[in-house]
Amino acid sequence: MSELKNDRFLRALLKEPVDKTPVWIMRQAGRYLPEYRATRAKAGSFMDLCENADLACEVTLQPLERYDLDAAILFSDILTIPDAMGLGLYFAEGEGPKFKKPVTTAAQVKALGIPDPEDELGYVMNAVRTIRKELDGRVPLIGFSGSPWTLSTYMVEGSSSKDFAKIKGMLYSDPATLHMLLENLAESVTQYLNAQIRAGAQAVMIFDTWGGSLTPETYQTFSLDYMQRIVDGLDREADGRKVPVVLFTKGGAQWLEKMADTGCDALGLDWTINISEARQRVGDKVALQGNMDPCVLYSNPDAIRAQVKQIIDDYGEGSGHVFNLGHGIHQHIDPDNVKVLVDAVHEFSAK
Amino acid sequence: MSELKNDRFLRALLKEPVDKTPVWIMRQAGRYLPEYRATRAKAGSFMDLCENADLACEVTLQPLERYDLDAAILFSDILTIPDAMGLGLYFAEGEGPKFKKPVTTAAQVKALGIPDPEDELGYVMNAVRTIRKELDGRVPLIGFSGSPWTLSTYMVEGSSSKDFAKIKGMLYSDPATLHMLLENLAESVTQYLNAQIRAGAQAVMIFDTWGGSLTPETYQTFSLDYMQRIVDGLDREADGRKVPVVLFTKGGAQWLEKMADTGCDALGLDWTINISEARQRVGDKVALQGNMDPCVLYSNPDAIRAQVKQIIDDYGEGSGHVFNLGHGIHQHIDPDNVKVLVDAVHEFSAK
Numbered sequence: 001m002s003e004l005k006n007d008r009f010l011r012a013l014l015k016e017p018v019d020k021t022p023v024w025i026m027r028q029a030g031r032y033l034p035e036y037r038a039t040r041a042k043a044g045s046f047m048d049l050c051e052n053a054d055l056a057c058e059v060t061l062q063p064l065e066r067y068d069l070d071a072a073i074l075f076s077d078i079l080t081i082p083d084a085m086g087l088g089l090y091f092a093e094g095e096g097p098k099f100k101k102p103v104t105t106a107a108q109v110k111a112l113g114i115p116d117p118e119d120e121l122g123y124v125m126n127a128v129r130t131i132r133k134e135l136d137g138r139v140p141l142i143g144f145s146g147s148p149w150t151l152s153t154y155m156v157e158g159s160s161s162k163d164f165a166k167i168k169g170m171l172y173s174d175p176a177t178l179h180m181l182l183e184n185l186a187e188s189v190t191q192y193l194n195a196q197i198r199a200g201a202q203a204v205m206i207f208d209t210w211g212g213s214l215t216p217e218t219y220q221t222f223s224l225d226y227m228q229r230i231v232d233g234l235d236r237e238a239d240g241r242k243v244p245v246v247l248f249t250k251g252g253a254q255w256l257e258k259m260a261d262t263g264c265d266a267l268g269l270d271w272t273i274n275i276s277e278a279r280q281r282v283g284d285k286v287a288l289q290g291n292m293d294p295c296v297l298y299s300n301p302d303a304i305r306a307q308v309k310q311i312i313d314d315y316g317e318g319s320g321h322v323f324n325l326g327h328g329i330h331q332h333i334d335p336d337n338v339k340v341l342v343d344a345v346h347e348f349s350a351k
Numbered sequence: 352m353s354e355l356k357n358d359r360f361l362r363a364l365l366k367e368p369v370d371k372t373p374v375w376i377m378r379q380a381g382r383y384l385p386e387y388r389a390t391r392a393k394a395g396s397f398m399d400l401c402e403n404a405d406l407a408c409e410v411t412l413q414p415l416e417r418y419d420l421d422a423a424i425l426f427s428d429i430l431t432i433p434d435a436m437g438l439g440l441y442f443a444e445g446e447g448p449k450f451k452k453p454v455t456t457a458a459q460v461k462a463l464g465i466p467d468p469e470d471e472l473g474y475v476m477n478a479v480r481t482i483r484k485e486l487d488g489r490v491p492l493i494g495f496s497g498s499p500w501t502l503s504t505y506m507v508e509g510s511s512s513k514d515f516a517k518i519k520g521m522l523y524s525d526p527a528t529l530h531m532l533l534e535n536l537a538e539s540v541t542q543y544l545n546a547q548i549r550a551g552a553q554a555v556m557i558f559d560t561w562g563g564s565l566t567p568e569t570y571q572t573f574s575l576d577y578m579q580r581i582v583d584g585l586d587r588e589a590d591g592r593k594v595p596v597v598l599f600t601k602g603g604a605q606w607l608e609k610m611a612d613t614g615c616d617a618l619g620l621d622w623t624i625n626i627s628e629a630r631q632r633v634g635d636k637v638a639l640q641g642n643m644d645p646c647v648l649y650s651n652p653d654a655i656r657a658q659v660k661q662i663i664d665d666y667g668e669g670s671g672h673v674f675n676l677g678h679g680i681h682q683h684i685d686p687d688n689v690k691v692l693v694d695a696v697h698e699f700s701a702k
Contacts, residue, residue, distance in 0.1 A: 163645070163681055164646060165646060165681060165683065166649075168649060169646065169649035169650055171646075172646065172647050172654045172658070173649070212623065214623070215622045215623065215625075216623070216625050216628075251602070254605060254623060271566045272563065272565070272566065272567070272605060274566075274568070277567075293519065293523075294514070295515060295519030296519075296523050298516055298517075298519060298520035298524070299520055299523035299524035303523045303524050330514055330516060
């Protein structure tokens with residue numbers, strides 16, 4: 001493997017000194033970029049794009065050509081695991097992800113296997129290997145997965161959901177079935193992320209997009225406990241370097257201390273907490289990644305620069321900060337505004 | 352006015368002793384009740400139902416016939432004020448509220464008037480007077496309004512929104528225009544709630560449904576500061592009794608201390624915080640209303656009773672708790688489960 005030329009991102013996740021705050025953007029390879037839309041159009045469906053290692057690599061690298069980003073993230077979907085279990089993932093135009101065969105009974109949960117990361121999910125590992133090779137040490141590559149709770153919401157509801165009626169009905173009336181599903185998912189995600197690390201991922205992130213829909217007690221029991229199992233089960237070294245693990249629960253700002261106690265290396269933050277307060281609360285346990293409101297990018301260069309500076313100032317002295325948005329970049333953002341953000345992070349944080 | 356026969360709700364909001372914890376349910380007059388659906392069908396549109404004082408009264412009282420509730424809440428919509436400003440509220444089937452004429456420019460904001468609560472909004476006051484008369488002192492009547500921030504999201508976006516692109520674009524790039532809009536709304540809401548109090552509302556609640564989409568700084572500046580103006584401007588006594596004010600920011604559990612400092616009497620809580628922790632944080636400043644996950648009602652009587660008991664136990668000794676859900680009841684809940692909840696609150700809290 002080529003030597004890593006820019007390791008600012010990995011160093012910051014481990015709270016090691018850096019010359020500038022590293023920056024990447026959730027969903028940085030996405031629909032706001034015209035070159036992404038062009039590749040997507042030639043690929044066919046969204047899953048066709050994910051399953052084609054060369055095209056997945058192409059879109060992964062596109063934002064690095066435009067912006068001075070400090071990390072690349074595997075282009076894939078969070079629902080690859082349930083799809084590999086046979087639930088039949090598809091995307092209805094304008095409606096988000098759906099499953100042809102949702103899982104709603106104990107018998108259906110019991111029948112689910114653990115997908116083999118190099119077989120049913122081999123296309124993801126091929127993409128990781130291809131991207132890592134093409135990156136040629138330019139910046140580190142991030143692998144990722146959805147959290148067990150977040151995956152289970154889609155698997156039980158059959159689609160994205162506003163109120164989580166079905167899965168919470170199961171949670172409150174048949175918790176044993178939900179725990180059986182989450183146990184499977186914790187094991188499946190662990191194997192999946194370890195395979196990504198073997199294939200070349202240099203850091204991994206677990207997206208708990210819907211953990212914030214839970215109560216404090218059910219967050220602990222039905223989301224965090226299963227992320228803990230994954231953190232415990234990950235192979236956290238590759239190429240003689242530590243592979244940092246980032247946990248991100250959207251809407252989870254109240255539970256940062258508990259998340260930090262899992263032994264992960266960093267926490268993703270949404271924008272509902274001041275990063276200075278978050279840092280005080282987690283102390284030296286973890287690095288922090290975030291946390292600009294993605295909607296700031298709808299404004300103008302002056303406003304974007306002011307918000308970037310504020311977050312960098314709020315984080316304060318010392319390493320341990322990876323700049324990012326508090327959630328994925330939106331579809332209708334002007335790509336020029338992203339350049340303003342990325343450059344401002346490096347400018348305002350330079351020593 | 353008839354003497355109030357059950358004042359448990361008002362007493363708990365003022366932290367005065369009560370024999371049992373009072374309970375009501377957000378959106379208790381709603382689509383989960385077959386009798387509501389029948390009245391709605393004969394009314395015509397949703398707004399026709401709101402504008403007909405007799406039918407609005409009929410649906411307001413329906414849940415009191417089924418359940419041993421300790422308060423009634425005016426049947427109306429949170430978007431009556433922008434509708435009265437001429438934005439043209441309508442409801443597209445399955446899509447939620449929309450405005451024919453959203454407000455997006457400074458000139459449009461400047462042109463907005465303050466609706467006269469007894470003229471353009473007279474139908475709401477007629478409903479309050481009719482309901483108060485029909486209640487005949489059985490339980491207190493709650494009046495309500497959307498918060499300025501929450502109203503402004505619909506007015507600028509033109510509909511409900513997932514990402515608040517337009518209003519946050521305005522917030523970050525043209526804050527002066529948004530402040531002008533929020534100043535108008537704070538004044539309009541104050542006049543509207545004071546008129547409801549004069550017409551017979553015995554407590555008022557401000558619904559800040561979308562405050563949780565903001566950062567800590569912008570929550571303070573664009574939502575809480577304007578709710579503060581309303582709290583300061585309300586006539587908080589009627590019929591020789593105090594009229595308690597409840598603030599509810601969904602997703603606002605991080606900001607309870609600031610909300611309590613407004614001088615309101617109580618805070619509504621969603622289910623993302625344990626009520627015991629919330630009580631510790633706000634101390635004696637305010638009462639607390641909440642906070643069961645509405646999805647518990649998808650389960651079964653045993654699970655519902657266990658969750659009710661847990662929340663009552665978590666709140667602990669002493670007055671100052673009004674039991675409620677953490678958000679409005681969902682459409683597909685079994686009405687029998689609501690009876691289980693209401694009866695369990697009284698059973699487990701009885702001295």
